Amino acid sequence: MANYRTIADAYYRALAHGLVTPAEVITWVDSVMEAEDKPAIAFIDAACAGDDANAILTALREVPGDGDRAQSNRLVIGLMKQLVACEPGAYPRVAETLYVMAIDGDAPSADAESSMRGFYDELDLAIDGIYGNEKQVCRDVLTFLTEHGEAM
Numbered sequence: 001m002a003n004y005r006t007i008a009d010a011y012y013r014a015l016a017h018g019l020v021t022p023a024e025v026i027t028w029v030d031s032v033m034e035a036e037d038k039p040a041i042a043f044i045d046a047a048c049a050g051d052d053a054n055a056i057l058t059a060l061r062e063v064p065g066d067g068d069r070a071q072s073n074r075l076v077i078g079l080m081k082q083l084v085a086c087e088p089g090a091y092p093r094v095a096e097t098l099y100v101m102a103i104d105g106d107a108p109s110a111d112a113e114s115s116m117r118g119f120y121d122e123l124d125l126a127i128d129g130i131y132g133n134e135k136q137v138c139r140d141v142l143t144f145l146t147e148h149g150e151a152m
Helices: 004-016 022-035 041-048 053-061 069-086 088-103 110-127 134-148
Strands: none
Touching (some): 004 022, 022 041, 022 053, 069 088, 069 134, 088 110
């Protein structure tokens, strides 16, 4: 199980990229507050933020502890898989976020980085009817998310 700092980082990035809603983050925050006798003030701040994404992002940055960036990356990818399972139209947003993660050095491996950099362009070209098949690219993205993601 990931520590709170690692999960907070994953939710921060997922919320910032529109992969989760403020309500989804608050559900996790509430579960932490129920589990802890003395939750960190950052959790209280997030819980009081309502649907204000900026306030939630600020609170998530203040969660104490040392995070594991590699595990956070796997959790973000797991959240992407969860999103496309519920919202198939989210593939372009997911592909773009994978690209950003690759650019930021947050790829699980060199092979994964290559795929992460390519999905967004491949999907864009397929959607525009220029090259490739949109359904195949979406299947490739889903396979990637399954291989590299971790559920919360």
